[in-house]
Amino acid sequence: MAHGLVYRQLLREKQIIFRQKHAILQPFLFFLMFIAFFPLILPFNLQLLHAVCGGVVWMSLTIALFLAAERFYLEDSQCGYLEQWLIYKVPVYSYVLCKWLVHGVVQVVGVLFCMPIIAVMYQLNFLETYSLLASILCGMPALLAMCGLVSAFGPNRSILMLLILFPLIIPILMLGSGAFASSALSAYLALLLALSIGMVFILSIASAAILKISLENT
Amino acid sequence: MNILTAKNLSFSYDKIPVVSNWSAQVDAQKIYHLQGANGSGKSTLLRLLAGILCPESGEVNACLSAPFSYPIAYVGHRLGLHPYLSVVENINLDIVSHCNPVAMLESVNLHTKQHALVATLSVGQKQKVALLKMITQQAMLWIMDEPLANLDEQGEAWLWGQINRHLDLGGAVILTAHQRHFDHIGVNTWHMA
Numbered sequence: 001m002a003h004g005l006v007y008r009q010l011l012r013e014k015q016i017i018f019r020q021k022h023a024i025l026q027p028f029l030f031f032l033m034f035i036a037f038f039p040l041i042l043p044f045n046l047q048l049l050h051a052v053c054g055g056v057v058w059m060s061l062t063i064a065l066f067l068a069a070e071r072f073y074l075e076d077s078q079c080g081y082l083e084q085w086l087i088y089k090v091p092v093y094s095y096v097l098c099k100w101l102v103h104g105v106v107q108v109v110g111v112l113f114c115m116p117i118i119a120v121m122y123q124l125n126f127l128e129t130y131s132l133l134a135s136i137l138c139g140m141p142a143l144l145a146m147c148g149l150v151s152a153f154g155p156n157r158s159i160l161m162l163l164i165l166f167p168l169i170i171p172i173l174m175l176g177s178g179a180f181a182s183s184a185l186s187a188y189l190a191l192l193l194a195l196s197i198g199m200v201f202i203l204s205i206a207s208a209a210i211l212k213i214s215l216e217n218t
Numbered sequence: 219m220n221i222l223t224a225k226n227l228s229f230s231y232d233k234i235p236v237v238s239n240w241s242a243q244v245d246a247q248k249i250y251h252l253q254g255a256n257g258s259g260k261s262t263l264l265r266l267l268a269g270i271l272c273p274e275s276g277e278v279n280a281c282l283s284a285p286f287s288y289p290i291a292y293v294g295h296r297l298g299l300h301p302y303l304s305v306v307e308n309i310n311l312d313i314v315s316h317c318n319p320v321a322m323l324e325s326v327n328l329h330t331k332q333h334a335l336v337a338t339l340s341v342g343q344k345q346k347v348a349l350l351k352m353i354t355q356q357a358m359l360w361i362m363d364e365p366l367a368n369l370d371e372q373g374e375a376w377l378w379g380q381i382n383r384h385l386d387l388g389g390a391v392i393l394t395a396h397q398r399h400f401d402h403i404g405v406n407t408w409h410m411a
Contacts, residue, residue: 005313012303012311019302019335080296083270087292088313216271 005090006098013102016075027068028110034060035114039121046123053122054180057132058173062143065107066162069147072099073211074155082215092208096148100204104144111136128181135179138189141196142172145203152210171195219246219283221359221390222290226276227266229259236262240276242408244359247385250392254410260394261294261363263410267392268292268361282358285387288314291357293365297348301337308336309351316354326350326376342368346376353380360384362393 017023038056039049076082076095085092112133119129146169153161172195179188222244229237236259244250254260265271267278268290280289299308305328309319323329326346336344345368352360360381366374381391 004315008311008313012300012307015307015311016300016302075300075302078296079300080294080298081300083265083268083292083294083296084298084313086270087268087290088288089269090313 006094009095009098010102013099017102017106023068023071024106024110027064027107028113030067031060031064031110032114032117034063035118036121049122050124050128050181053118053124053128054132054135054177055173057118057136057180058139058176061111061136061140062169062173065140065143065147066150068103068107069144069151070155070158072103072148072151077154077211077215082211086212086215092211093204096152096204096207096211097200100141100144100148100200104141107144108137108140111140131182131185132180134185134189135176135192138192139172139176139179139196142192142199143169145196145199145207146172149203149207149210152207152214154214219388220244220281221246222267222278222280224267224276224278227263227273227278228275229262229266229271229273231262237266237273244390244392246388246390248390249381249385249405250390250408251405252392252394252408252410254394258410260410264292264294264361264363264392264394268294280359283388286356286358286389288355288357290359290361291352291355292361292363293348293352294363297344298351299336299344299348302335304333304335305339305347306332308347309354312351312355314355316351317356319350319354322350322354326373342370342373345369346373349377349380353384358389360389360391360393362391364394364396366395 035057038052038060042048042052073082082092082095085095115129115133118124118132124132146165150158150161150165172192175188175192175195179185179192182188220243224240224242227237227240228235240263242250252260252263262271266273269278269280270292282289303311305323306320309316320329320332323332328343328346328350331339331343336347339347345365349362349365352362365377369377384391
């Protein structure tokens with residue numbers, strides 16, 4: 001049953017996300033605009049571009065993910081779909097994980113699409129591009145989990161929760177931007193991966209608990 | 219046969235008691251009509267029985283026996299249908315698997331709308347899809363909050379037909395309805411104060 005449930009849930013999320021094209025395009029265009037416009041406002045200095053590249057990409061990715069996650073659970077909560085999970089006593093974290101997985105894959109595809117543009121705009125060589133992409137792939141689940149947790153509080157409280165939880169995002173940003181063109185890339189990637197696994201595990205359970213509590217108050 | 223037992227259920231919103239010390243038993247092949255004024259706590263009680271809300275005190279125990287697959291199915295004011303999914307997708311990509319839903323769409327004249335997005339359906343059509351989704355889940359106890367509110371005469375007749383079939387199979391039904399002429403024989407009435 002669990003296998004069938006996960007398959008149906010993944011298919012359902014895929015259908016919903018592709019029917020709401022604005023949900024994909026809005027964060028993607030934001031990410032693209034941010035990384036494309038930033039070098040244009042800086043003096044043309046290759047060293048300066050290299051120095052800011054990691055930070056700019058990670059910062060724009062964080063904001064783009066928060067934009068994408070804003071309405072993560074809103075429709076399922078409003079239409080009563082989430083209530084059904086409680087009736088059938090199916091763990092809500094499996095719903096949360098399926099949602100994150102589909103959204104994560106869509107965002108990664110968007111980032112992959114942007115990588116050649118980033119490489120050209122910031123004059124990156126192959127190794128630098130690889131280190132940036134690898135750090136994004138390793139750290140993105142942690143960012144997505146954090147966005148998912150903030151979104152679980154609902155649109156009215158998400159901004160406040162974002163401010164409260166922002167210190168938890170800083171280590172991801174520091175490790176992510178630090179990994180770029182670092183000589184100790186594998187150490188950074190290992191830390192990012194560990195952080196991602198831990199945060200996805202813990203925050204999916206926390207998000208499910210918050211969703212359950214919010215259902216009881218509506 | 220006893221399908222569901224609720225013992226001393228209590229629930230409050232912001233310290234205002236909505237359900238106080240409520241107990242009841244649901245037997246197979248019976249319909250239970252929950253009556254009460256607006257705001258008397260009917261929907262809250264149904265949500266407690268369905269397991270959506272956790273009671274502050276008391277407990278709800280539901281049982282399951284053949285030929286049913288699940289103990290409880292619930293249709294409330296929020297129908298559980300995603301507006302960006304089609305009728306068939308809403309049923310086929312649900313949490314639980316359903317028994318032959320597409321064939322049943324014909325019985326409610328919705329077979330031509332099976333690939334239409336739920337957002338494009340009328341309120342009554344959405345209600346029918348949600349009820350059909352509940353029926354094809356093969357649950358033992360159907361809990362319905364105002365199921366007749368948006369249905370036309372044909373829809374009402376279809377629902378009563380399904381309810382009678384469900385009772386014959388050994389299931390039970392709990393519902394709320396503001397319709398005063400409740401002419402079904404053997405309907406048990408629960409009053410909310």
